[in-house]
Amino acid sequence: MKKKILKTVKNIYHLFKRFDSDSRYFDRIREMIPELQKYKYDQKDYFIERAQEEGLNTLKEYHFFLKGHPEKVEQLRKHLTYSGSHFFRGEDWTFFTERVLSQFRNRKNVRVWCAGCSTGQEVYSLIMSLLNYVPLDAIDLLASDYNDELLDICKKGNYAIMHYHEIPEEYQKYTTVIKNRFVFAEELRKIIKTDNINLLTDDYPEGFDIILCRNVIKFFLPGLRLNVQKKFASSLNEGGILFLSYDDGNDDEMIEDPGKLGFRQISDRGIYQKATTADRRNRKK
Numbered sequence: 001m002k003k004k005i006l007k008t009v010k011n012i013y014h015l016f017k018r019f020d021s022d023s024r025y026f027d028r029i030r031e032m033i034p035e036l037q038k039y040k041y042d043q044k045d046y047f048i049e050r051a052q053e054e055g056l057n058t059l060k061e062y063h064f065f066l067k068g069h070p071e072k073v074e075q076l077r078k079h080l081t082y083s084g085s086h087f088f089r090g091e092d093w094t095f096f097t098e099r100v101l102s103q104f105r106n107r108k109n110v111r112v113w114c115a116g117c118s119t120g121q122e123v124y125s126l127i128m129s130l131l132n133y134v135p136l137d138a139i140d141l142l143a144s145d146y147n148d149e150l151l152d153i154c155k156k157g158n159y160a161i162m163h164y165h166e167i168p169e170e171y172q173k174y175t176t177v178i179k180n181r182f183v184f185a186e187e188l189r190k191i192i193k194t195d196n197i198n199l200l201t202d203d204y205p206e207g208f209d210i211i212l213c214r215n216v217i218k219f220f221l222p223g224l225r226l227n228v229q230k231k232f233a234s235s236l237n238e239g240g241i242l243f244l245s246y247d248d249g250n251d252d253e254m255i256e257d258p259g260k261l262g263f264r265q266i267s268d269r270g271i272y273q274k275a276t277t278a279d280r281r282n283r284k285k
């Protein structure tokens with residue numbers, strides 16, 4: 001048994017060594033997708049995994065393969081970052097729901113934007129949490145990503161049963177379990193407007209009371225992150241809320257100088273409020 005484990009470890013080591021000697025081809029693959037220059041994460045490991053999925057052993061082989069398969073290059077471009085998501089992701093949801101969303105109690109209209117929403121788990125988490133304070137017809141919700149395939153899944157609201165445990169019991173009434181899947185009620189799905197928005201290159205919509213953008217900008221280079229945070233500030237109404245992520249001690253998405261962008265930090269885990277004119281006047285006094 002010990003021998004077998006040792007052999008497997010050795011094999012994996014040699015496989016990665018071989019990939020390691022392929023740096024030149026790593027650069028060539030990156031050149032095929034110019035957008036990658038704006039992202040910060042271990043793209044080499046990512047390419048190695050994709051190459052292995054295609055049954056290939058080196059990045060040289062993978063580069064050659066991509067040259068003959070433009071559709072695979074397009075697929076890589078669409079999945080520049082990890083797109084995994086969970087319902088009620090992060091430890092801050094209780095604080096966010098009870099201390100932040102409660103401020104919207106009985107509002108006739110709440111405009112919300114989930115940016116980089118992936119397959120929609122965050123979108124449904126937000127709708128269900130808001131329903132504690134406002135009726136469904138008060139919620140005006142935009143869900144965006146730069147990948148249409150993910151937006152389609154979000155709109156369908158149909159997920160594998162293995163994720164059902166992520167939905168607290170009090171919210172399970174908004175779902176129906178069908179065999180090994182569960183689906184959100186049509187009334188909830190119906191209010192979701194989706195749009196393909198690239199946060200690095202597109203203009204942003206405006207007039208929001210709440211923006212969620214979690215586990216997205218940590219993949220961007222630091223200078224580009226600041227630019228996105230500034231654009232979110234312009235997209236929010238006065239007093240509007242920005243919810244970024246603070247995951248497992250990773251503070252990459254936090255705003256370095258909230259005051260400079262016109263924000264007040266209301267939790268040390270990524271929740272900010274845009275100052276109102278009255279706040280600014282008081283600060284000057």
Ligand SMILES: C[S@@+](CC[C@H](N)C(=O)[O-])C[C@H]1O[C@@H](n2cnc3c(N)ncnc32)[C@H](O)[C@@H]1O
Nearest residue numbers: 082083085086116118146198199200214215216
């Ligand atoms: C890890 S998922 C986060 C999903 C969700 N916000 C959450 O916290 O569970 C990252 C998402 O960001 C999207 N994304 C990456 N770069 C983007 C860009 N430039 N513009 C818009 N969306 C982007 C990806 O497609 C992916 O769906």
